[in-house]
Structure formats: structure tokens, C-alpha cells
Amino acid sequence: MAEGKPFIKNAVWQERLEKIAQETKPSEIDYKKIFEETDNFSGNAAAILEELGVQTGEGMGEYDCTSDKSLEKVSDYLAHAIQIENIIATTHNPPTSALRRKLKTAFLKVVCWPSRRYLYPQIAYNEDMVRASREMLILLAKVNRSERVAAEKAKKDLKEVQKQMIRLQTRIEELEGKLADSEKKTQANPETEEKA
Amino acid sequence: MIYQYVDTWKKGDAIGNEVRAISDYLKKNGIDNLVVKCNPKTYQEGAIHFDEFEKKVKKDDLLLFHFAWFVPENLWKKFKAFPCKKIMIYHNVTPAHFFEPYDSRESKTSINARQQLQSGAKFFDAAWGVSQYNADELVSLGYKNVSVVPLLISFSDYKQEPNRALIEQLKDGYTNILFVGRMVPNKKFEDIIAAFAEYKKLNAKSRLILVGNDDMKPYVNKLHNFCRDQEIPDVHFRAHCPFADILAYYSSADLFLCMSEHEGFCVPVVEAMVFDVPVMAYDACAVPDTMGDGGICFTDKDPAKVASIMHALLSDPKMIEEMRENQKKVIERFGSEKILSEMITKLKAFQA
Numbered sequence: 415m416a417e418g419k420p421f422i423k424n425a426v427w428q429e430r431l432e433k434i435a436q437e438t439k440p441s442e443i444d445y446k447k448i449f450e451e452t453d454n455f456s457g458n459a460a461a462i463l464e465e466l467g468v469q470t471g472e473g474m475g476e477y478d479c480t481s482d483k484s485l486e487k488v489s490d491y492l493a494h495a496i497q498i499e500n501i502i503a504t505t506h507n508p509p510t511s512a513l514r515r516k517l518k519t520a521f522l523k524v525v526c527w528p529s530r531r532y533l534y535p536q537i538a539y540n541e542d543m544v545r546a547s548r549e550m551l552i553l554l555a556k557v558n559r560s561e562r563v564a565a566e567k568a569k570k571d572l573k574e575v576q577k578q579m580i581r582l583q584t585r586i587e588e589l590e591g592k593l594a595d596s597e598k599k600t601q602a603n604p605e606t607e608e609k610a
Numbered sequence: 611m612i613y614q615y616v617d618t619w620k621k622g623d624a625i626g627n628e629v630r631a632i633s634d635y636l637k638k639n640g641i642d643n644l645v646v647k648c649n650p651k652t653y654q655e656g657a658i659h660f661d662e663f664e665k666k667v668k669k670d671d672l673l674l675f676h677f678a679w680f681v682p683e684n685l686w687k688k689f690k691a692f693p694c695k696k697i698m699i700y701h702n703v704t705p706a707h708f709f710e711p712y713d714s715r716e717s718k719t720s721i722n723a724r725q726q727l728q729s730g731a732k733f734f735d736a737a738w739g740v741s742q743y744n745a746d747e748l749v750s751l752g753y754k755n756v757s758v759v760p761l762l763i764s765f766s767d768y769k770q771e772p773n774r775a776l777i778e779q780l781k782d783g784y785t786n787i788l789f790v791g792r793m794v795p796n797k798k799f800e801d802i803i804a805a806f807a808e809y810k811k812l813n814a815k816s817r818l819i820l821v822g823n824d825d826m827k828p829y830v831n832k833l834h835n836f837c838r839d840q841e842i843p844d845v846h847f848r849a850h851c852p853f854a855d856i857l858a859y860y861s862s863a864d865l866f867l868c869m870s871e872h873e874g875f876c877v878p879v880v881e882a883m884v885f886d887v888p889v890m891a892y893d894a895c896a897v898p899d900t901m902g903d904g905g906i907c908f909t910d911k912d913p914a915k916v917a918s919i920m921h922a923l924l925s926d927p928k929m930i931e932e933m934r935e936n937q938k939k940v941i942e943r944f945g946s947e948k949i950l951s952e953m954i955t956k957l958k959a960f961q962a
Contacts, residue, residue: 423898441804
């Protein structure tokens with residue numbers, strides 16, 4: 415607040431509320447800085463879900479606030495996640511720390527759902543849950559995609575190494591053959607060998 | 611003949627509502643008028659396309675030009691050349707710097723729109739700002755015959771049936787904090803969330819409902835991530851609500867909180883007042899002028915301080931009652947009949 419400038423602008427409310435504003439300590443959390451540092455990662459949910467084999471149709475774009483439908487969706491998402499992805503492994507071994515943090519948050523939200531629902535039985539957590547599970551799938555897909563790329567590269571490298579090994583093996587065999595021939599000639603004609 | 615030009619005529623949109631209200635009122639008073647639009651995808655009823663207008667327009671006609679965003683350059687050039695008298699109705703253009711971090715295209719369009727606005731000063735015969743803030747901007751740009759003609763709000767729309775089931779759902783003992791507006795950076799949704807996070811410490815049984823178009827994804831994703839990473843519970847994003855749901859949110863709101871840093875008028879503040887919802891808004895652009903004493907206008911965004919005022923207001927039924935009385939006067943100021951009759955007087959004087 416600028417020094418000397420009142421917190422409340424309109425006089426009618428100022429006389430009643432200004433004191434409260436002045437006596438309140440400023441916020442200890444720098445929300446502005448935190449927001450600036452927050453990323454805007456989302457991923458193309460529909461594309462990734464399709465890639466995972468999850469059907470994207472009506473209702474997927476919006477969170478449903480009716481509890482049964484939401485839970486049904488969550489359980490569907492989780493079933494897919496378990497079927498297609500190795501949740502535990504990818505949660506513990508994501509390629510970057512930022513992804514690990516995001517995955518753990520999403521995963522914890524999903525795991526903690528039943529207790530939260532018991533303690534706070536209002537609609538908010540249904541949406542939170544749907545969102546968390548969907549986000550988790552997106553993140554898992556991202557992790558798996560990068561792992562797939564790495565695996566494909568390793569496979570390609572391995573093939574190249576195998577080809578090189580075959581080439582080397584052939585060369586070794588050729589050289590061994592030559593050596594054997596040379597030894598045979600030496601044994602058959604030791605004088606020539608000596609002159610040479 | 612009076613023509614109104616609007617780029618996009620949408621049902622339910624603030625400018626679209628005004629266009630419709632002016633058109634209906636002119637018809638009621640026996641004045642011929644037509645709406646001209648250039649975007650063929652939007653609301654068609656009773657509107658003619660620009661090509662048709664181009665053929666029809668005559669020297670003694672009058673054009674009311676609603677300016678809120680960039681106009682296709684070829685049309686803008688033609689408008690400049692038309693022989694009829696022209697009045698600009700200025701709804702304001704969000705400055706580019708708000709969009710820069712999120713949408714470079716929108717940012718560039720904003721720069722172009724502001725350049726057009728500046729160039730328009732020479733060829734508009736008069737200009738109306740929908741708020742004093744807008745009128746001041748027009749004067750500073752060199753527009754002549756500038757006056758304030760408040761935005762027409764279609765109050766009868768709010769009498770429609772709200773989503774009763776949703777109202778019942780929201781009556782669960784929680785304090786409902788509401789904001790309605792397109793989810794764009796100038797509206798500072800992150801500041802609303804920060805103030806709510808602090809308010810939540812004072813009142814755990816509270817929720818924040820944010821209603822508005824969420825098409826600017828980089829910004830909206832960041833808002834979602836912000837709530838999730840900071841574990842701020844009970845923040846509800848509502849992107850594509852039917853009108854009955856919006857009415858339900860207004861009907862169930864305990865407080866309307868606005869942290870916007872750029873508004874040419876800010877219709878939702880008045881909408882909240884129609885539903886007797888106490889209002890608190892940050893002191894920016896046209897907001898204090900629109901709100902008057904119908905809400906608390908604060909000059910600093912410190913979340914803890916904003917939260918303490920929210921708590922003080924919501925704990926004081928007497929103060930809320932007094933605020934509601936003040937709100938009635940604000941709503942009266944924006945009464946359509948009064949504004950429209952003043953508008954007609956101005957139009958007649960202008961044509962004479």
C-alpha cells in the first residue's frame with residue numbers, strides 16, 4: 415500500500431473499514447511471485463487420452479459436478495491408467511523433478527480421495543478428483559512418451575552395435591582364416607618362410 | 611435511417627445486448643434502423659451484412675459504430691470514406707501488455723485496434739464513451755463532441771428462471787465468493803484466488819466460483835496449476851455455463867469480488883447488484899465510477915488485507931443491508947429507459 419494512501423477509496427465505507435485494513439498485517443505469502451513462477455503446462459488432453467486408448471467423447475471436456483458420474487469417470491480413468499501405464503514405476507521414476515512433483519501431487523490427490531470425500535462431502539472434491547486423475551493420465555502419457563522415444567533410440571543404437579559386432583566378427587574370422595593359411599604354408603615349406 | 615455497426619453480434623454479450631436494446635427502442639419510437647455486422651457466424655436475426663449496408667447507405671443516414679476491438683482493415687477504410695454522419699460508441703480495448711505473456715496474436719491485434727482508434731478521431735463526428743473513463747480516453751485521443759452514454763444493461767434478462775437445482779446445491783452453509791468475466795489476464799483471476807486463499811484462513815467454509823469463457827488456455831492452465839500447486843481448495847472454474855446457471859451463481863453469491871485491472875465499464879458489478887450481492891472491487895479504470903457507493907472500492911491488492919475486509923463485511927448484516935440500499939441507486943442510474951431517452955434526444959439534436 416502506498417504510504418498515506420487509504421486502503422478504502424469510497425468515503426462511506428472508509429470510516430468503518432479503514433482501521434481494519436490498516437491493522438491487518440500484509441500477507442506473508444508472495445502469491446504474485448508464486449503465480450509468475452507457475453507453469454502453464456496442460457498438454458493436449460484429448461490427443462493424449464486418445465493415444466492412450468481412452469475414449470474421448472461428450473462430457474470429457476467439462477468436469478461433472480454430480481458425484482456418481484464424476485466417480486464413474488475417475489474409476490474409468492484409473493482403470494485405463496492401471497491397464498495401460500505402470501503408475502507406480504512412472505511416479506517414482508519420471509525423467510525430471512518437475513514431472514515427479516506434478517505426478518506425486520496428482521497421484522496423492524487420487525489416493526487421498528476417499529478420506530477427503532469422507533471429511534468434506536461437498537461437490538468440490540469430485541471435480542478436483544476428476545481433474546487430478548485426468549492430469550495424472552496426461553503426465554503419465556508424457557513420461558511414457560519420453561521413455562518410448564528413449565527406448566526406440568536405444569533399440570536403434572543396439573541394432574547398429576549388433577551390425578558392427580557382426581562386421582567385426584566376420585573380419586576376425588577372415589583374419590583367423592588368413593592366419594591359419596599362413597601357418598599351414600609355413601609348416602609345409604619352412605625354408606621359404608625363413609628366406610622371407 | 612440509423613445504422614449500428616458491430617463486428618460480432620452475440621446473444622447475451624454486453625455489447626450485443628446494447629445493440630439489441632438500442633435497435634428495439636428506436637423501432638418503438640418510429641425510427642428506422644438496421645444492425646450491420648461483418649462476422650457472418652454470429653447472431654443473424656434482423657441484421658444485415660456489411661456488403662448490403664455498403665450499397666444502401668446514404669448521406670443523410672447516421673451510423674452508430676460500436677468500437678471494442680480491431681476492425682478488418684478493408685472495412686475500416688470504407689467506413690472512413692462513407693458520406694453519412696458517424697458516432698463512435700466506445701467500449702474500450704484491453705491494452706496489449708496484458709496479453710503479451712500468453713497470446714502474441716491477441717496482443718498484436720490489441721495494438722492494431724488502438725492504432726485504429728487513434729486514427730478514427732479525424733472522421734467521427736461525435737464519440738460516446740460508455741463510462742467517464744472511456745470518454746476521457748477519447749478526449750485525450752482528439753475526438754470531438756465527446757460525451758458519456760452509459761452502457762445499456764438488459765435488466766429484464768435477469769428475471770429468467772435460474773437453475774434451481776444448482777441453487778439448492780450451493781445452499782450448503784458455505785460462503786460463496788463469486789466473480790464473472792472472461793478468463794483473461796487483465797481480469798487478474800490470480801489476485802482473486804490469492805485473496806480467497808487468505809479469506810479461507812478466516813472462514814474455512816467458503817468457496818470461490820469463477821465463471822467465464824476459458825478460451826485463453828495458457829492463462830487458464832496457469833490458474834489451474836496455481837490452485838493445485840498451492841493446494842487452494844474449493845476453487846470452482848465454470849467455463850461454459852448456460853445462462854440459467856449464471857443466474858443461479860448470482861442468486862447464491864454472498865460476495866462479488868473483482869480484482870480486474872482494466873475495465874471500460876464492468877457490467878458484472880451491476881449484475882451482482884441486481885441480485886443484491888455485496889460487491890468489493892479493486893480501484894481500476896471505470897470500475898469505481900460504475901460501482902459508486904454500491905460496493906467497497908479498495909486501492910491495494912494485498913490478499914490478507916482484502917480478506918480481512920471481506921470477512922468484516924460478510925460478518926456485518928447491517929453494513930450489507932446499507933450497501934444494498936446504495937446499490938438500488940446505482941441500478942437506477944443505469945435504468946435503460948432513462949439512458950435510451952437521453953440517447954434519442956442526443957441523436958435527434960445531432961441529426962438536426
